[in-house]
Amino acid sequence: MRRLRKENLRALFRESRLRTEELVVPIFINETAKEKKEISSMPGYYRIPIHEVAKEISECMDLGLKAFIFFGIPKKKDEIGSEAFNDDGVVQKAVRLAKKEFPDAVIITDVCLCEYTTHGHCGVVKNGRILNDETLPILGKIAVSHAKAGADIVAPSGMMDGMVKAIRVALDGEGFSDVAIMSYAAKFASNFYSPFREAAESGYKFGDRKTYQMDFHNSNEALREIELDINEGADIVMVKPALAYLDVIQRAREKFLVPLAAYNVSGEYAMVKSAIERGWLSKDAIYEILVAIKRAGADLIITYHAKEVAEHL
Ligand code: PBG
Numbered sequence: 345m346r347r348l349r350k351e352n353l354r355a356l357f358r359e360s361r362l363r364t365e366e367l368v369v370p371i372f373i374n375e376t377a378k379e380k381k382e383i384s385s386m387p388g389y390y391r392i393p394i395h396e397v398a399k400e401i402s403e404c405m406d407l408g409l410k411a412f413i414f415f416g417i418p419k420k421k422d423e424i425g426s427e428a429f430n431d432d433g434v435v436q437k438a439v440r441l442a443k444k445e446f447p448d449a450v451i452i453t454d455v456c457l458c459e460y461t462t463h464g465h466c467g468v469v470k471n472g473r474i475l476n477d478e479t480l481p482i483l484g485k486i487a488v489s490h491a492k493a494g495a496d497i498v499a500p501s502g503m504m505d506g507m508v509k510a511i512r513v514a515l516d517g518e519g520f521s522d523v524a525i526m527s528y529a530a531k532f533a534s535n536f537y538s539p540f541r542e543a544a545e546s547g548y549k550f551g552d553r554k555t556y557q558m559d560f561h562n563s564n565e566a567l568r569e570i571e572l573d574i575n576e577g578a579d580i581v582m583v584k585p586a587l588a589y590l591d592v593i594q595r596a597r598e599k600f601l602v603p604l605a606a607y608n609v610s611g612e613y614a615m616v617k618s619a620i621e622r623g624w625l626s627k628d629a630i631y632e633i634l635v636a637i638k639r640a641g642a643d644l645i646i647t648y649h650a651k652e653v654a655e656h657l
Contacts, residue, residue, distance in 0.1 A: 362631070370646060374417040387621060389613070391417060394438055407655060439493035453495045455490065456501045458502070463549045497526050503553075532584065582607055605643065631656055
């Protein structure tokens with residue numbers, strides 16, 4: 345076996361490759377901030393004000409990164425997250441700005457309530473319960489409002505049953521049949537999201553997300569989630585998190601032919617970055633992790649490491 349591992353031959357037999365074009369850069373946009381601010385649990389990652397979005401995209405485009413997913417931190421929150429579908433809300437403003445300056449960039453928007461509700465849950469709450477069907481029309485309104493602003497792809501992340509269909513119907517009804525849906529189809533109730541909740545101010549005030557996000561003991565169920573979302577009209581399906589869920593990515597890849605995204609989440613980023621900062625890991629570990637996600641079968645990877653890896657590539 346060592347014959348083909350010689351230094352000059354190795355690259356010829358490489359089975360998986362990571363390409364800059366298949367990375368998606370998450371961008372946290374803070375409506376009230378005047379300047380960018382580092383997220384303490386995500387060393388080297390920032391929340392940026394709206395007026396710095398263009399600069400950020402331009403830096404990424406120079407590195408060959410063309411796809412972005414926007415998360416908004418709104419100026420105000422309420423019970424039903426109405427800022428999320430405000431046509432002049434933080435994400436809508438940022439999308440308009442980004443599309444005007446960079447029409448070739450791919451702008452994906454996270455469609456969820458948690459950053460916009462006072463209770464921090466991804467659905468409408470009544471008597472301490474997170475309601476499913478009452479949430480769906482709101483998700484439709486958010487998606488339409490993002491589409492109006494110019495989003496190419498909307499990405500519902502709240503794990504409400506029927507969310508993909510509700511959004512598809514809402515988009516088509518408003519003339520946005522060409523806007524694609526990337527569904528967070530198999531999103532697990534994971535311990536790896538904590539830094540994101542600091543970044544997006546989306547922590548919940550009571551309970552947990554286990555009645556809507558998946559139980560991490562299960563993978564058959566993940567395939568059922570994905571199948572349902574494909575049948576409801578998802579153009580791209582996602583597994584999230586990525587690293588502790590490579591088996592799920594692999595099973596999804598084997599079973600389905602739709603484009604498959606993997607979300608290398610905030611906690612995965614924080615673990616590796618803090619070890620690298622201490623000198624306990626080489627920064628090449630980042631590349632190895634992303635290649636592993638590709639090797640498992642993902643087509644796209646959403647990752648906070650996008651810029652550093654693009655530089656490396
Ligand atoms: C919102 C959302 C979350 C993430 C993406 N969209 C957080 C959550 O479900 O609490 C997590 C991303 C990350 O940890 O990097 N529903």
